[in-house]
Amino acid sequence: MKRRKEINDRKKMHSRRNRRKLLGGLLLLVLLGTAGYVFRDQLAGGSKPLEVANSVEDQNLEQENREEGVEPKEPEVEGSVASPEEGPLDREESVPDTRDLTLLKPGTNHSLGASAYAYSTEMVRNWIWGGVSYEGENLAFLTFDDGPVKKSEAVLEVLKRRGVPATFFIPGYVLAEHPDEQVLQRYIEEGHAIAVHSYSHVYDTLYPGKVADKEKIVEEFIETRDLMRASLGDDFDTGVFRFPGGSMSWKGIDEARSALAEIGVYDMDWNAISGDGEPRSRRPEGPQAMAEHVMFTLSEHWMQDIAVVLMHDTKDITAEYLDQVIDQFESAGYTFGILE
Ligand SMILES: [Zn+2]
The missing domain is CATH 1.10.1200 (Non-ribosomal Peptide Synthetase Peptidyl Carrier Protein; Chain A)
Structure with a gap:
């Protein structure tokens, strides 16, 4: 526009x-x-x-x-x-301005325009978990895992209508099974960030005996990033990763983390969840309860100035509670960012 x-x-x-x-x-x-x-x-x-x-x-x-x-x-x-x-x-x-802000910023996982609100994953991790003090404005990172599938479009529509950016953690196999070059392009054009969520998303492959296999994890990261480059071109790069199941669930994570850092990759967990991916027994009932669960889980965490919210764009309910999540952060004075 x-x-x-x-x-x-x-x-x-x-x-x-x-x-x-x-x-x-x-x-x-x-x-x-x-x-x-x-x-x-x-x-x-x-x-x-x-x-x-x-x-x-x-x-x-x-x-x-x-x-x-x-x-x-x-x-x-x-x-x-x-x-x-x-x-x-x-x-x-009269030479027109050719800098299109919706274009991919070379060497990154987002558009030129999104640079204004892109934060280093390593820094955000240090602010939340690394004991580095944070003095800035309150930040919210909306993150969506496991897509893109057909129903992810509804999530994208809400974000677009609200003008709010997010970070999408994508497993490679999803891209391979549903080759849709347009959707990755759309993430970039609409100001979001693209991150890797392993290739297989299979716990036994990534963490045999519940211990992280660092070679496998690095291999799957590269495989997935290459698939993304096949859609977005070689200028695309991402150094953002999320361990399926979260890093806290497995042993040997320090070694895997070091191996990832050697190729410039940093992982990001979360400190707030909607509960949309929880087993039925723990899952909040209905959209309103899920939106409230985000603020509740954040309030239980030691760090509240920065929120990294885990959600799934593979669930029907996500687009239903997302507006309320955005409302809650907006009225609490948070600014939305993406992870690069
Ligand atoms: Zn996942």
Whole structure:
């Protein structure tokens, strides 16, 4: 939208300049015409000068063009009336701004525009779990795991309507099973961030005997990132990971973490949950209870200035409670960020 406004503003500026030039041209023509008119008048007199009539027609055409959004044609007299300082400068000014903020920022997992609210995963982890003090404004990171599937679209629609960004943790197998190049592109264009949630999402493969297999975890990370690059191009990169089941559920996580850090990858757990992925016995009942569960679990955590909220965009109910989650954070004065 912003981009379209920029283009329109530029077009307006351009046609304003053209109108100025046209006016200058008109003035010259009127002067010349008047001179001719006076001269002719002395001989015969009567008719309106042809040049002036043409110029009025040009003006009407220009008006029509403007209404249709077409660049007005340069008046033929431009060269003779343009002031010298308008020459080369004018050309430079009319080069359109090609920086599209919805485009992928090379080497990252988000768009150029999303840089304004993208936070280093390593820093966020240190603020929440690493004992590094945090002095900034309250931040909320909405995170969605296990998609994208068909029902993820409903979640995307809510985020778009509310203008709120999120981070999506994607297992590679989902991308392989439902190849949909558009959806990853949409995450980028709509200001979200893309992260890896292993390839297989199979606990026994990633943590045999409940112990993290660091080689397997790194291998699956790379495999998934490569799949993402196949959709988004080699400029795409992500250093954001989430252990399926969460890092707290397994042994050998320190070794896996070191192996990931060697390739510039940092994992992120959560400190608030909606409970949409909990077993039935522990699952809050209904959308309102799930939204409230987010604030309840956050209130139980030692860190409340930064919230990393675990949700799943593979559940029907997520799009139903998401508005309320956003409302709660907004009214508590939180700003939404993404993880890079
Ligand atoms: Zn998961």
